Amino acid sequence: MTAPLTPSQQPPHDSGWPPPPPPHQGPAGDPITAAEVLQGLVVTAASAVAGAVLGALWVWLAPTVQLISDGKGVYLRDSEGEAAIGADGTFVLLALAFGAVAGLVVFLARRKGGVPLVLGLAIGGVLGSLLAWWLGTKLGPTADVVAHAKAVGPEVVFDAPLKLQMGAAAMLAWPLAATVVHLLLTGLFGPRDPEPGWDLQKR
Numbered sequence: 639m640t641a642p643l644t645p646s647q648q649p650p651h652d653s654g655w656p657p658p659p660p661p662h663q664g665p666a667g668d669p670i671t672a673a674e675v676l677q678g679l680v681v682t683a684a685s686a687v688a689g690a691v692l693g694a695l696w697v698w699l700a701p702t703v704q705l706i707s708d709g710k711g712v713y714l715r716d717s718e719g720e721a722a723i724g725a726d727g728t729f730v731l732l733a734l735a736f737g738a739v740a741g742l743v744v745f746l747a748r749r750k751g752g753v754p755l756v757l758g759l760a761i762g763g764v765l766g767s768l769l770a771w772w773l774g775t776k777l778g779p780t781a782d783v784v785a786h787a788k789a790v791g792p793e794v795v796f797d798a799p800l801k802l803q804m805g806a807a808a809m810l811a812w813p814l815a816a817t818v819v820h821l822l823l824t825g826l827f828g829p830r831d832p833e834p835g836w837d838l839q840k841r
Contacts, residue, residue, distance in 0.1 A: 670754060678754025685740055685762025685816070686769060692729075692736050692812075693773030696800070699732070700725040700774075703798035707787035726804045730811045733770070737763055737815025744816075745823040756817055763813030771809070774800050 701724040740763065744755055778800035780786050802808050 670752070674752050674754045677748065678752075678758035681740075681744055681755055681758030682762040682765065685759065685812075686765035688736060688740070689766030689769030690773055692732055692766060692770035694777065695732055696725075696729050696770060696774040697777045700728040700800060702779075704795050705783065705787070705798050706795050707790075707792050723803070725800055726802055726808060729770070729774075729802060730804065730808050733763075733767055733808065733811035734815045736766065737812040737817075738819045740812075741816040741819030742823065745820050745828075749824070749828050751820070751824040751828055756820060759816040759820055760813040763816045764809060767809045767812045771802055 703725070737759075740759055744759060745751070748755060775781065779797040781799040783798065
């Protein structure tokens with residue numbers, strides 16, 4: 639007399655026992671490949687280079703702060719003006735737009751997504767913002783206000799250098815917009831992982 643077979647010992651082709659469901663696979667569980675890392679690096683580099691365009695647009699679109707000198711000191715021409723705040727707002731709005739476009743382009747180029755792409759968008763956004771800030775201050779009016787005032791003479795209005803009062807907060811606008819837009823698009827329109835047991839339900 640032999641002992642009955644337990645479920646784990648049933649013959650593999652027994653019609654009374656359905657085949658086991660296929661293992662769950664998807665982008666989240668796949669190992670990161672060298673190609674994906676390279677794609678993330680390309681996104682980082684492209685975002686950083688795009689920062690030059692952001693810097694040029696910032697110089698072109700940002701409202702200017704006007705200064706005037708009386709020969710002894712330099713003063714704001716309009717002490718109640720909001721041009722300084724407008725320069726920060728222009729930079730942040732441009733950075734948000736650049737980030738949203740970057741997230742959209744990366745999603746359209748590779749709908750599967752992946753961690754390297756998200757990291758590329760985030761790091762590239764920070765580098766692009768830093769380049770835009772540096773380039774904007776270089777292309778805009780000189781930062782040596784005293785020398786500029788002496789060069790134009792007293793009672794002559796001149797433009798103040800571009801500055802970011804918000805500092806680090808403005809640097810985060812681009813990477814935040816890029817990652818949020820990309821993750822939202824991936825979650826809404828990206829490829830779906832196959833559900834466990836789907837093949838069994840079809841049968």
